[in-house]
Amino acid sequence: MNSSKITLDLILERMAEDAEKVQQRVSKASEILQGQLNYELGQTPYEIVYEEDRVKVKHYSRNENAENKLKVPLLVVYALINRETMLDLQPDRSVVKTFLEGGIDLYMVDWGYPKRKDRFLTIDDHVNGYMNNIVDFIRKKNNIPQINLMGICMGGTFSVMYSALHPEKIKNLITTVTPSSFDTDKGLLHIWMKDLDADRMVRTFGNIPGDLMNLGFLLLNPARLMIDKYVGFMENMDKKEFVENFVRMERWIFDSPDVPGETFRQFVEDCYKNNLLIQSKMFLDGKRVDLKKLTMPLLNFFGEYDHLVPPTACNQLSKAVGSRDVEDVNLETGHIGIYVSSKFQKLFAPKIVQWLKDRDKEDVAASKTDLARPAVRKKSAKEGGKFKIDKNSQSGTVRAV
Amino acid sequence: MTEEDKQSPFKEPSVFPWLQTALDMWINMAKATPPSPDNALDTQTSTQNRFTKQLDTNLNLFKSFSRMMSEPESAPAVANSFIALPEILFKMAKSGFDAALQIQNHLIEKAGKIGKSTEAYKFDNLDQGVFEALNDVYEKELRQYFKIPPLGPTRFYQERFNEMLDKYNLFETMLAEFLSILYLPMEKSFKVFQEKLQQMAEEGNLPKETKESYAIWIKILEGHYINLFKSKEYTDVLHRMLSQLEDFIIIRNKTLEDFLQLFPIVTDQDVDDLYKEFHLLKKRVNKLEKQLDISPNTLTIVK
Numbered sequence: 208m209n210s211s212k213i214t215l216d217l218i219l220e221r222m223a224e225d226a227e228k229v230q231q232r233v234s235k236a237s238e239i240l241q242g243q244l245n246y247e248l249g250q251t252p253y254e255i256v257y258e259e260d261r262v263k264v265k266h267y268s269r270n271e272n273a274e275n276k277l278k279v280p281l282l283v284v285y286a287l288i289n290r291e292t293m294l295d296l297q298p299d300r301s302v303v304k305t306f307l308e309g310g311i312d313l314y315m316v317d318w319g320y321p322k323r324k325d326r327f328l329t330i331d332d333h334v335n336g337y338m339n340n341i342v343d344f345i346r347k348k349n350n351i352p353q354i355n356l357m358g359i360c361m362g363g364t365f366s367v368m369y370s371a372l373h374p375e376k377i378k379n380l381i382t383t384v385t386p387s388s389f390d391t392d393k394g395l396l397h398i399w400m401k402d403l404d405a406d407r408m409v410r411t412f413g414n415i416p417g418d419l420m421n422l423g424f425l426l427l428n429p430a431r432l433m434i435d436k437y438v439g440f441m442e443n444m445d446k447k448e449f450v451e452n453f454v455r456m457e458r459w460i461f462d463s464p465d466v467p468g469e470t471f472r473q474f475v476e477d478c479y480k481n482n483l484l485i486q487s488k489m490f491l492d493g494k495r496v497d498l499k500k501l502t503m504p505l506l507n508f509f510g511e512y513d514h515l516v517p518p519t520a521c522n523q524l525s526k527a528v529g530s531r532d533v534e535d536v537n538l539e540t541g542h543i544g545i546y547v548s549s550k551f552q553k554l555f556a557p558k559i560v561q562w563l564k565d566r567d568k569e570d571v572a573a574s575k576t577d578l579a580r581p582a583v584r585k586k587s588a589k590e591g592g593k594f595k596i597d598k599n600s601q602s603g604t605v606r607a608v
Numbered sequence: 609m610t611e612e613d614k615q616s617p618f619k620e621p622s623v624f625p626w627l628q629t630a631l632d633m634w635i636n637m638a639k640a641t642p643p644s645p646d647n648a649l650d651t652q653t654s655t656q657n658r659f660t661k662q663l664d665t666n667l668n669l670f671k672s673f674s675r676m677m678s679e680p681e682s683a684p685a686v687a688n689s690f691i692a693l694p695e696i697l698f699k700m701a702k703s704g705f706d707a708a709l710q711i712q713n714h715l716i717e718k719a720g721k722i723g724k725s726t727e728a729y730k731f732d733n734l735d736q737g738v739f740e741a742l743n744d745v746y747e748k749e750l751r752q753y754f755k756i757p758p759l760g761p762t763r764f765y766q767e768r769f770n771e772m773l774d775k776y777n778l779f780e781t782m783l784a785e786f787l788s789i790l791y792l793p794m795e796k797s798f799k800v801f802q803e804k805l806q807q808m809a810e811e812g813n814l815p816k817e818t819k820e821s822y823a824i825w826i827k828i829l830e831g832h833y834i835n836l837f838k839s840k841e842y843t844d845v846l847h848r849m850l851s852q853l854e855d856f857i858i859i860r861n862k863t864l865e866d867f868l869q870l871f872p873i874v875t876d877q878d879v880d881d882l883y884k885e886f887h888l889l890k891k892r893v894n895k896l897e898k899q900l901d902i903s904p905n906t907l908t909i910v911k
Contacts, residue, residue: 217816225818323879327887336894395837402847404854411854413880427837429790430830438822 235445244447246454249292251303253315257344261319262337264344265291267303273310277567279355279378280312280345284338286361287466288420291315293459294359296547297452302556309560314345316362318464326413326468330477331491333470334368342369342376353378355563360384360516360542361474364484367524368491371500379566380501381559383508384542386516388485388523389478395427396515400479409468417463427514456547485523498524504532506562508555513542534562739785746777765866772859779852786849789842793832800832801825 257264269276285291294315295303306313316338321328328336345354356377358366363385370377391397408415425432443449483489489496505528509521518537525533536558538544540551754774758766804824808814815821836842865875 221817323876324883324886326880327884332891398838399843399846402843404847404851407851407854411857413876426790428830428833430793430826430833434829435826438826 232442232445236450239445239447239450242447244451244454246451246458248297248455248459249295250298251295251301251307256314256348257341259337259340261321261325262341263317263319264341265315265317267307267313267315269307269310269312273308275564275567276310277312277355277563279351279353279563279567280314280349281306281355281357281563282342282345283313283315284356284358284362284366285316285318286359286363287318287321287333287470288361288417288463290459290462290464291317291359292462293543293546296459297455300547300549300552302546302552305552305556306560309557309564311560311563312349314341316341320464321414321467323413326409328467329469329491330365330368330473334365335372335492338365338369339373342373346376352376355379355381357381357383357559358385359546360386363387364474364478367484367498367501368489368496370503371487371496371498372491372494374500374502377503379504379506379563381506381508381562382521382524383555384510384513384516384521384545385507385524386478386520387527388482388520389480390482390485391517391519393517393519394513394515397479397517397520399423400475403475403479405472405475409472412468414465414468415471417465420466421461421463424515485527487527498527499529501528502530504566505530506534506536506559508536508538508545510541510545511537511539512544513540515542532566739781739788742784743778743781746781750777768859768863768866772856772863775852775856775859779849779856782845782849782852786845789836789845793829793836797825797829797832800828804828 251267253265253267255263256266264282283291283294285294295301298304303313303315342354342356346352353376356366356370356379358364358381360383363382364387366380367382367385367387370380389397389400412419440450440453443453477483477489481488484496485498487495487497487499505525507521507525509516509518511518522535522537525535538551538554540548545551545555751774754770756770757763758770801824805814805821815824861876865877868875
């Protein structure tokens with residue numbers, strides 16, 4: 208009994224100490240919050256080179272002094288949910304910056320903010336309309352037959368569809384946290400979407416409001432996203448850099464454009480409910496999206512702890528495509544951590560730069576010697592620095608551990 | 609005089625003289641009005657004719673009414689209708705009282721179940737009896753008033769407005785159920801946290817820092833939420849809530865559109881129709897441009 212009494216005394220003592228610390232913290236925090244804060248997003252300079260309706264294309268100037276500059280430009284297609292500014296969140300955590308320093312000529316799609324007039328836009332309008340026009344524009348501008356394509360989340364799904372329908376225009380494909388197989392009960396979104404009446408939602412709202420989607424995402428993990436996150440903020444609000452980064456992230460998270468109604472309806476029905484894409488049964492404007500036509504090299508990233516797009520929704524793609532040069536990279540992080548965590552910043556973007564450079568070199572060598580590229584089929588499971596052969600795999604999988 | 613006659617206010621002698629006086633006044637007024645000569649029609653405007661005719665009709669109507677009321681045989685019918693009024697009011701009050709009683713009974717029943725309802729980390733067979741009861745009471749006792757068929761030229765608008773109120777009430781009830789489910793993990797996490805602290809205290813292992821205690825609690829809470837969100841019960845309630853919200857928004861928008869029709873403003877429906885036509889037209893133009901290999905940038909407009 209004595210020991211528990213002492214513990215209780217200790218607890219009370221600590222609580223008193225904590226109260227004092229909180230008081231000091233709040234006093235410092237009020238100075239910081241009232242002072243000058245820099246929480247701007249997307250600070251890397253760019254130029255708008257293409258505009259069509261609400262859609263724009265940003266072109267970033269690369270480091271011309273970089274070694275082995277890539278000949279083929281890279282087009283990044285973000286999801287229709289949230290904004291592409293996530294790739295350029297802050298100067299020391301910027302995928303865009305790493306790409307530019309690695310010598311990539313970078314183009315990025317900015318989908319803008321859909322208005323009521325956009326409610327009838329389908330997936331086909333995005334993929335065979337906007338995306339195709341943008342790819343053609345970049346090909347023409349650079350006078351090249353093919354470009355590199357990278358898709359993020361839903362943008363990755365669009366990129367898969369595009370590459371299957373226009374394989375002649377895509378040299379290398381990179382998919383990151385991209386759902387391609389939807390028949391899984393690992394992610395809550397996959398569970399909830401199964402019974403969602405998308406038709407009715409679209410009839411009611413027209414475009415699906417970004418705020419409604421945000422609420423849905425918050426409800427995926429309210430303990431962490433609605434409580435713990437802000438407790439963390441209260442604990443660190445006396446640190447200027449922390450506050451700036453936190454506010455930047457908040458600005459990005461709640462900057463949610465509406466999703467065009469018809470696109471949402473089709474995505475829920477064809478993908479989440481009927482899982483047509485991975486079975487190569489999906490049709491866009493009457494044309495079948497045949498994944499076997501994805502013959503270009505494919506690099507597929509996903510997050511081990513991704514609660515929105517779980518690994519099982521991503522890792523089926525590599526088996527379904529026709530390409531012989533396929534690599535899966537499973538990073539031990541979540542949906543957003545891949546792009547913004549300082550730890551994965553060192554792995555993710557440099558890996559893409561290197562992968563593209565390897566294929567750029569191969570291309571040069573192949574064109575010189577007129578030899579076909581040797582078949583490589585890599586499938587990695589965990590990224591942590593070094594690679595290990597997975598003996599269980601039928602195709603001699605390379606596993607990154 | 610029967611017992612019933614005695615109770616009737618219309619059998620009082622004071623009522624009949626008043627009715628008789630009123631009748632006489634209308635008859636005298638009608639007599640005093642000069643008869644309209646046929647040729648007078650030629651000198652009067654059609655508007656005046658309509659007005660005079662309408663006045664005549666009204667006077668005659670009132671005369672008939674006064675005469676009818678003053679006749680002793682119609683008095684019981686009038687008296688009965690006045691007697692029935694408190695009865696109707698009483699029935700309506702009883703209906704409301706019954707509903708309140710029903711809610712109270714359910715609440716008492718629920719109170720007896722507190723603590724027995726669900727186990728920690730389990731969200732199947734949730735005891736949502738109170739909300740079912742509320743919904744039941746609303747549907748049986750109150751909803752009927754919104755379903756009374758409105759009459760007259762504005763019946764369509766009244767019906768829409770009533771439907772909006774009805775859908776709003778249904779959504780409110782559903783939202784209450786959804787929020788209560790959403791709060792369940794909180795309730796359960798505190799209970800589990802308390803048990804855990806007790807166990808740790810017995811082991812002499814209590815966390816010394818508040819932060820440690822918080823970390824334990826938030827982990828418990830997260831676990832509860834994950835279990836809740838995966839349960840069929842939650843998914844069902846979520847979808848029902850969304851469905852009720854959508855019902856309400858659809859009817860609210862229609863009601864607003866009814867209102868907006870009074871003003872020279874286009875409605876969402878008008879704009880959507882236009883957008884759809886524009887969208888289809890644009891697709892056709894794009895297709896034709898592609899077929900003819902024309903880039904939009906190469907087109908020049910000659911004025």
